[in-house]
Amino acid sequence: MQFLTKQNFLHTARSTHNKKISALLLCVGTLLPTSLIAGELTQYEAKYDILRKGKNHGEAVRELKKISDDNYELTYHSNIEWMIFSDSRQETSKFTFKDGKVSPHHYSMIRTGTGPDKDYNIDFDAQKKVVNSSRSEYPLECEWTDDFQDAISYQVQVREGLKKGETSFSFPLIDKKGNRRDYNFEVVATETISLPIGNVEAIKVKRLYDNDKRQALAWFAPEMDYMLVRMWKGEKGMEQFEVQINSFTVTTPVIAPPADIKKVTSPE
Numbered sequence: 001m002q003f004l005t006k007q008n009f010l011h012t013a014r015s016t017h018n019k020k021i022s023a024l025l026l027c028v029g030t031l032l033p034t035s036l037i038a039g040e041l042t043q044y045e046a047k048y049d050i051l052r053k054g055k056n057h058g059e060a061v062r063e064l065k066k067i068s069d070d071n072y073e074l075t076y077h078s079n080i081e082w083m084i085f086s087d088s089r090q091e092t093s094k095f096t097f098k099d100g101k102v103s104p105h106h107y108s109m110i111r112t113g114t115g116p117d118k119d120y121n122i123d124f125d126a127q128k129k130v131v132n133s134s135r136s137e138y139p140l141e142c143e144w145t146d147d148f149q150d151a152i153s154y155q156v157q158v159r160e161g162l163k164k165g166e167t168s169f170s171f172p173l174i175d176k177k178g179n180r181r182d183y184n185f186e187v188v189a190t191e192t193i194s195l196p197i198g199n200v201e202a203i204k205v206k207r208l209y210d211n212d213k214r215q216a217l218a219w220f221a222p223e224m225d226y227m228l229v230r231m232w233k234g235e236k237g238m239e240q241f242e243v244q245i246n247s248f249t250v251t252t253p254v255i256a257p258p259a260d261i262k263k264v265t266s267p268e
Contacts, residue, residue, distance in 0.1 A: 040066070040097070041064060041066070041072055041097055041156070042064075042225050042250060043064050043065055043066055043250070043251045044063070044064055044225075044227070044248065044249060044250050044251060045061065045062075045063045045248075045249045045251060046061070046062045046063070046227060046228070046245055046247065046248045046249075047059065047060070047061050047062075047245070047246050047247045047248075048060040048061070048062070048243045048244060048245050048246060049196060049243070049244050049246050050078065050080055050241065050242075050243055051241065051242045051243070051244065052082060052239070052240070052241045052242070053239060057080050057081060057082045057241075058078060058079050058080035058081060058082075058087075059078070059079060060076065060077065060078035060079075060243060061075075061076075061077050061078075062074070062075070062076050062228070063075050064156075065251075067094070070096050070097055070098045071094065071095070071096055071097075072094070072095055072096075072097055072156075073092065073093070073094050074092070074093045074095070074152055074153065074155075074156060075090065075091065075092045075093075076090070076091045076152055077089070077090045077091075078090075080113075084114065085113075085114045086113040086114050087111065087113040087114065088111070088112050088113050089109065089110060089111040089112070089113075089118075090109070090110050091107070091108070091109045091151060091152050092106075092107065092108045092109075093106070093107050093150050093151075093152045093153040094106040094107075095150075095153045095156070097156070100160055100164075101157075102149065102153050102154075102156045102157040102160070103124075103126065103146070103148075104124050104148065104149060104150040104153040105123065105124050105125075105126070106121065106122070106123050106124070107121065107122045107123075107124075107150035107151060107152070107153070108120070108121045108122075109151070120133065120134050120135050120176045121133070121134040122134075122150060122174065122176060124148055124150070126146070129144035130144065131144070131148070131174050131178070133176050133177070133178065134176075135176050135177070136177075136178070140174065140177075140178030141178050142174055142178050142179075142180055143180075145172055147171065147172055148172055148173070148174060149171040149172070149173055149183075150173065150174075151173060154169075154171040154173065154183060155228060157169070157171065158185065158205065158218075158220070159220060159225075159226040159227075159228070162187075162203055162205075162220055162222075162226050163226055166187075167186060167187040168184075168185065168186045168187070169183075169184070169185040169186075169205075170182060170183070170184045170185075171183045171184075183207065184207070184208040185205050185206065185207050185208065185218075186205070186206055186208060187203055187204070187205055187206075188204050188205070188206045189203075189204040190202070190203050190204065191204055191219075193219055193229075193230060195229060195230065195244050195245060195246075196244060196245070196246040197245060197246060197247065197248070200219075200221045200223070200224070200229055201221065201222065201223065202219035202220055202221045202222075202229055202230065203219065203220045203221075203222065203226075204217060204218075204219050205217070205218045205219070205220065213235060213236055214233075214234070214235050215232075215233065215234040215235070215237070216231075216232070216233045216234075217231070217232045217233075218230070218231050218232075219231075224248055225250075227245070227248055228245075229244070229245040229248075230242070230243065230244050230245065231243040
């Protein structure tokens with residue numbers, strides 16, 4: 001996950017504000033097509049504050065769009081400034097979502113700022129069962145599995161798992177050099193957290209590392225379609241950065257009618 005952060009603020013959550021948020025989300029949900037709720041992903045735009053020790057150091061935007069039947073595009077764009085350090089990056093994942101399963105087929109990352117810039121693409125070819133990287137002339141030397149996720153698509157799969165009541169998750173990821181990295185998570189609690197949008201009840205998920213030096217936590221809000229609302233990352237017990245959601249907008253998809261359905265007109 002991206003665990004990044006923004007400004008020091010004092011926030012007093014008001015229950016009436018939370019009720020308005022819940023009511024708004026409920027109303028939006030009832031207006032979405034039944035097929036979207038039953039078997040498709042909710043399209044949205046979420047904005048975040050990026051914090052370090054309570055102080056604002058940047059912002060991030062996460063957006064999910066449907067681009068064709070069963071195909072979606074997830075983007076995550078962040079900008080951070082801290083002392084003389086700056087970091088701007090955009091990650092994009094294009095994937096298929098069918099029968100509750102996320103199957104990525106293209107991932108890209110562009111990073112600029114302090115230190116070396118980064119720019120690379122990874123393609124997952126399910127038919128040939130190979131993974132290709134823009135950094136390599138040949139397919140990467142990794143054993144294919146249909147469970148592969150990319151660096152951000154797995155977050156969508158976590159949300160879908162939480163909706164089904166799952167409490168543990170494991171995903172194999174491939175980096176640009178072809179190295180496999182297993183991401184493991186478990187649900188550790190359900191708690192009410194205070195965010196810029198108010199008090200939100202969220203499911204707390206912990207990433208499991210091979211040692212205790214690094215810590216990473218994420219919170220997902222059921223009342224917001226299990227949206228990722230907070231992230232926190234630390235090392236040796238010290239906070240590195242935090243992300244808190246400050247707005248969440250459900251975007252209504254434009255779904256064209258099937259080509260074989262003819263327009264029906266009333267007889268005159």
